Amino acid sequence: MIDPHHSKAPPVCLARTAIATTLAMLLAAASFGAAADDGVSPGEIHIGTSLAVTGPIAVCAGVGDGANAYFKKVNDAGGVNGRKIKFTVLDDAYSTQRAIGNVRRLMSQDKVFAIFSGCGTATGAAVLSVVEKDSIPYLFPQVGLDSLVQPVKKNVYSILPLYGQQLATAIDYAAKSRQPKTAAISMINIAGHEGWTTVIKDKLKALNIQVVDEQLIEVTSPEKATFVTQMKAKNPDMVVMVDSAPGAARYVLEMQRQGWKPKVITGINTLTDEAFLRAAGNAADDLVIAPAATLPPTEPNAKECVDALAAYDKSLQPSGFTMFGCLGAKMFVDALKRVGPEPTRAGLIAELDKTKGFESGFSGPISFSPTVHQGLTAMYPIAVQNGQFKVIGAPVPLQ
Incomplete structure (x- = not known):
């Protein structure tokens, strides 16, 4: 006779229940493991990058800092669909071999979900x-680099406009402002420089601006005096400069030391980073007009990224590089949210290809499609006035 007050289940029932529960857990884990791509676990998405934290373009560290700051903000609020974002940054010191080794490690050992960001x-x-x-x-x-997105590669996406687009747009804008008759080209010796030089020359020719000097400078060269002396002798109205932020600053400071400057210097987005501004100081005043992918951190609409960086590490200074890192992180988070609770690489790519007019609040709109993987179509025109970057017009469509 069964005691109605006896609450314990028979041993056989308990055993069956335990077995069923264990099997259910194993099946759930197996199901998740079979479906999950590398870098995805129940509570985390792991991404990584290789960039120059040290070396000749150590200012690139700001890109990683800006991204990590935004991810911290998102993680502190609960993550994306219940998962925190882990972002691993490996230093390559601007060495191509180290960069290759870092990425292979991230893919084969760390098994990250995506290679996110980078610089150089x-x-x-x-x-x-x-x-x-x-x-x-x-x-x-x-x-x-053109090769990032031309031809389109299914798994590669860029927000930053191509350097050729930046240069054609910047030259046109600066020429309308300062009316130069002659120009000099100062080009850093890196992969792709021949194509960018061609773009520069073609644009200058179209504007009836004569090239009077052309220089090719090594990325690791700290010495600028010889190049400035040579350029000063030709006295061009415009200098088109493709260099790192520190390298460009050294060039401008040497111009000041030699008591010479052109009507205008223009170039690519490295001229609109605070690393350039802090180093060049007042030597760049009323001299530089260049394109920027994001608003300067001093602008009110940059507050989201500036505040996130301060919460992440108060010792870090906001810059164009940290703003760009923040922009990429915000775009990634938006796409990841749209993928849903079970993220896959294929799902992320599909959602990125559907991105139409994403508004960050501190850049132009970003759009992708299956046939276009370069996101920004306009950049802010930036000048240096009284030691500060100033937006001098509405975003300019790229040429």
């Missing part, structure tokens, strides 16, 4: 040589 033209090309042979997404490096 030569190292960006090196990373591309690895990831384009794989299905892993390579997202939003601060690199303006």
